[in-house]
Amino acid sequence: MPSIHEAPPGPEGAWGIANIADFHADPLRFVTRCAREFGDVVRLGQDNYLVCHPRDIEQVFVNSQRTFAKETGQKPSYARTGSYHYALMHTDGEDWRYKRRLLQPLFKRERVDASAEQVARAAEEMITSWTPGEARAIEGDVAPLAAQLVGRFLLGSELSANEVRRATAFVAWSFRPLPIRIPRWLPTPGNIRFRWSVRQFDRAIYGLIERLRERSRGSSNLLDLVQQARDGEDGCLAPAWYPRDELAIMLLAAHQPTAIALAWTLYLMALHPEVDARVAAEVEQLGDRRATVEDLDRLAYTSAVIKESLRLYPPVWMTAREAIEECEIGGYRIAEGVSLALSAWVPHRDPRWFADPEAFRPERWLDGSLEGLPKFAYIPFGGGPRLCIGASLAKLSLVLVIATVVRRYRLTLAPGAKVSPLATASFLIPQGVRLVPRARA
Template sequence: MTAPHGEPPGPEGMWGIANLADFHADPLGFVTRCAREFGDVVRLGQNNYLVCHPHDIESVFVNGQRSFAKATGQKPSSPKTGSYHFALMHTDGKDWLYKRRLLQPLFKRERVGASSESIVAATEAMMACWRPGESRAIEGDVAPLAARLVGRFLLGSELSDTEVSRVTSFLAWSFRPLPIRIPSWLPTPGSLRFKWSVRQFDRAIYGLIERLRERSRGSSNLLELVHQARDGEDGCLAPPWYPRDEVAIMLLAAHQPTAIALAWTLYLMALHPEVDERVAAEVRHVLGERHATAEDPDRLVYTSAVIKESMRLYPPVWMTARESLQECEIGGYRIAAGVSLALSPWVPHRDPRWFADPDAFRPERWLDGSLKELPKFAYVPFGGGARLCMGASLAKLALVLVIATVARRYRLTLASGAKVRPLATASFLIPQGVRLVPRTRL
């Protein structure tokens, strides 16, 4: 057995700030260049590595509870506005395991399937605002749609227009593009607007909790379960404001990737009319005149492949991280305790070793048998291992039903002059400038 090497190779960067400037200037291009130039484990800076090979990604995800942590550091001692550190997503160890087991029943197959009718109805309501020939900023349509779907599913109640507005406003200002990085303490118009959106979001969350508190007694929804966690077993870190943290993060984590995936998929279908027409033909053949149901994703094979290919090219969560808890070996390199490991689905998803012609949009690759030998963790739009996204089944169902419902009525084309680009935030790959024109399907 070969002894592990020392530090992996990587770009030198600038003294004092390592590679931060290059990363912030072009995050997607930077990680792509690093992987292709330096290999499957890349040193980005002191105690900061990029992990690119599917086998190593699998090792980190699968061994996550023993050797790696997602969240470390001191938890706040008060309910700080805009900080939700006690939510499941931001916890580890015994605390994470207890909350995960408690919340997992929310995503039972029968419960997910029962949401199909509301998904289709909400999509029809979204399209009722469309006018054939008028361009739409599609992010502005799918974000409220996803917020309503998630609110209904998790909380058992429709979000009000005000609550939807506060959720989507918070997201828009959280991930706004800036030409330069400005300290958050400077009272610029942008930072003031962001702080206002955070306060409004917190108001929406507290309002939701108050509105549902009495109505949800004994029912199986997120609010009832987080109250159980707050009053749960010894060792579970659940302060009095834990319900706020969990409701906020569940809404964001379930809503944002779904909205992003919908926007990218509709954009790619608009760019590729032959794909759009094949989806529409499949929908007509499978559904006829009826609405889509929870059983239809298995029948809408090509539509599902289109969504998988969209999430390969534009994974909604393009970056996540783990911190090593003890010395270990990754990709033949010795990793010390306390090292931050960046895991980016963007890199293996566009690696020619795993996907032929990786930058091309080819849904057929998921159907023609060419991916039979694909390593398991070369395609990870929902993460993997013990921390596989709990809401993956809900997201997959919603994506297929929304796309099928839109495709049966409208053909979407890219608006004249639209300039589309991906904005890579800390975690999400936000579509910018997606303006589409709905045209009635003949």
């Protein structure tokens, strides 16, 4: 029986702050270097480990799910501004299982499939504002589109431009990486901006709730479902402010990753005109009509392009679990209270699983070269029971939006554009994606 080691190897943190400065200076470079130099389980600090091997990621996500928790801190007993601890994403155990069952009907396959026409129509509306030859900051187009799609699907309501801006501002300031985390109560310019963004976002959420409550709607609406939630014996399952928490996190978690994925995919296609041409040829075979859910099998290469984009730039690049009891991962003893960082970025770019991992090669998803790929080597939507509840909606939306765009336009990178990823606490945000639409010949 193999021996279990007490602690994995890892980099020595400088200035006594356990690698915090190195991580926040360049998170992607830091986790990549740690994985390459120290192996599949890396000690980042006294109570922080990085888990890199698909086998161990699977153990955390699936096989030992009761050993790990998403959040273990005490939840606030009042509706704290900027705190959404009672949302599905931030719960565990019976609380999570109850809310997952409550919300699952929203994401049934037939309901997702029925949204296809709305997705294609919204994408057409987006590109009507484009002028051939005029550079566009593509994030400014895809963020409102994604928010519009999410609003229609989850709430049966449009999200206003102000609501989208408030959500984006909240995300940007909530998850900005800093070399040293500054207490939120200090009146720094960044903290003042953060508090303003949170107040604006909360105001938008409460306004949205009131607007929706004025209507009489069915149980397929997110707000109606969460308002059916019952209180647990200790009040933990659904306090009075639960609708606010769930709507806030659902809107952020559903619209932000989709917008990020669209921006990265359009950018990669602009860099690779041969890929763009092949997607356009595939879409052209559909004729002059909109792409529909029945066309997904015929858009196999388009789907492969999106898979490859999600591999290179996973919108949710990092997540974490905390050990709630002692266990073993990858041959190392994990004490209760240790936080495990799970980064899709690391296995997605590991040459053990993907040949030429830095290259954008959609063909790898079609040529059989990925046969035998470990299941948890590719985790753009997480995995296990907590697989993203909206994964099917995101996949459908990405294919139909890309198909709609390429039918009319070929995109090229704007002169002087400098694109870089901003790795926040969770999201991999594209910066500087300026693309020029050119009419398809």
